[in-house]
Amino acid sequence: MPIKKQRANKNNAPVPVGTERVKVLLSQAKIQKRIREMAKLIRKDFPHEPLLLVGVLKGAVLFLADLARQITGEVTFDFIAVSSYGKDSRSSGQVKLNKDLDSSIEGKTVIVVEDILDTGLTLRYLLRILQQRKPKNLRVAVLLDKVERRLTDVHADYVGFPIPNEFVVGYGLDYAERYRNLADVKILSLPGGSH
Numbered sequence: 001m002p003i004k005k006q007r008a009n010k011n012n013a014p015v016p017v018g019t020e021r022v023k024v025l026l027s028q029a030k031i032q033k034r035i036r037e038m039a040k041l042i043r044k045d046f047p048h049e050p051l052l053l054v055g056v057l058k059g060a061v062l063f064l065a066d067l068a069r070q071i072t073g074e075v076t077f078d079f080i081a082v083s084s085y086g087k088d089s090r091s092s093g094q095v096k097l098n099k100d101l102d103s104s105i106e107g108k109t110v111i112v113v114e115d116i117l118d119t120g121l122t123l124r125y126l127l128r129i130l131q132q133r134k135p136k137n138l139r140v141a142v143l144l145d146k147v148e149r150r151l152t153d154v155h156a157d158y159v160g161f162p163i164p165n166e167f168v169v170g171y172g173l174d175y176a177e178r179y180r181n182l183a184d185v186k187i188l189s190l191p192g193g194s195h
């Protein structure tokens, strides 16, 4: 089913730095408070297990770094990188593995850590390949969930915040690689853009 591709700018034209408008959606304080709660929920579900956090590059890096510091007990982490491909990549669900994990996950309790759940196609692909590797447990933690965009019934076990269908940046999320370093999550609108 074709879906409207989300564009931050109508013509995909380069946007001069400084012409974008951003509006805070989630403040740094609100994000950090929720991450402390999520860390407790995760540890409560697995009180005695060493946990392997698998961060999805690059967007989840900041979230993983903060989440990892709030989970008590034994925690390790590894990273995986994927990208969409194909003509209508967002709706075809064709996902390419760009960087695999460094180590085996067999027999381990794995928490996939993702920045945002949108259509769900990326996560569906990731869960399929990770499940084949026979982890003891496989769970998903996402900071943001754009519920109304979902195209597949994949679900996250730990969700930071359900958010509206807006293009967001900051706290790991980018527009053309920019804004990842913002401490807040912000809604991005561009001159001439659809948001």
Ligand code: XMP
Pocket: 059, 114, 115, 116, 117, 118, 119, 120, 121, 122, 123, 166, 167, 168, 169, 173, 174, 175
């Ligand atoms: P799917 O649709 O497979 O995609 O769930 C999830 C990936 O899409 C990207 N994405 C966004 N990136 N602001 C961003 O910076 C957004 O509002 C946004 N929505 C989706 C993101 O890479 C995520 O991993």
Ligand code: MG
Pocket: 056, 057, 058, 059, 060, 115, 116
């Ligand atoms: Mg991502």
